[in-house]
Amino acid sequence: NAGVTQTPKFRILKIGQSMTLQCTQDMNHNYMYWYRQDPGMGLKLIYYSVGAGITDKGEVPNGYNVSRSTTEDFPLRLELAAPSQTSVYFCASSSPRDTQYFGPGTRLTVL
């Protein structure tokens, strides 16, 4: 099993550009999550999903969108990138009532 994979590893965007951060898991987990981690801080939940077709907002959803068309994939979309979205983004997955497994992260810089 590859676990949770994320692409790209790094990306630099200009203000106002859009992009999609990809996340895939091969553990057949129902639950998937997106977090952002700012320097020197813990992780904050952006969006999560409890199954295909179901998504919900986390603590910091503004400026982001998600979709969950399959169990395996949970892409995160930034429509109009802003400098405040410079961060490291982590995707995670879990089974119900089980611990979350994290991907390696995507480091995004918005200039």
Added chain:
Amino acid sequence: GQQLNQSPQSMFIQEGEDVSMNCTSSSIFNTWLWYKQEPGEGPVLLIALYKAGELTSNGRLTAQFGITRKDSFLNISASIPSDVGIYFCAGDSEVTSGSRLTFGEGTQLTVNP
């Protein structure tokens, strides 16, 4: 939203020393988790605690779920250089629509050989 206060923010120790870090919250959590993050990687689970008062070990690591369900600590005994990293506590409020982790701000551990 819920907040976790994790301390200390950073620690600089000599190899062989013991380490202790803790997290406190104003809210009750159903589960406490301790993760380690190394540079350029995602957090990796070290220990999970599911019951108030529970004391669990994983090798040189020991963690406890506080009786009040509002705190937890992690101890590392006889530290080694590969213990270097950022340690995060996380509380799981486990709502019906999925688990919701709240993270502490992390403890940066440096071990001098």
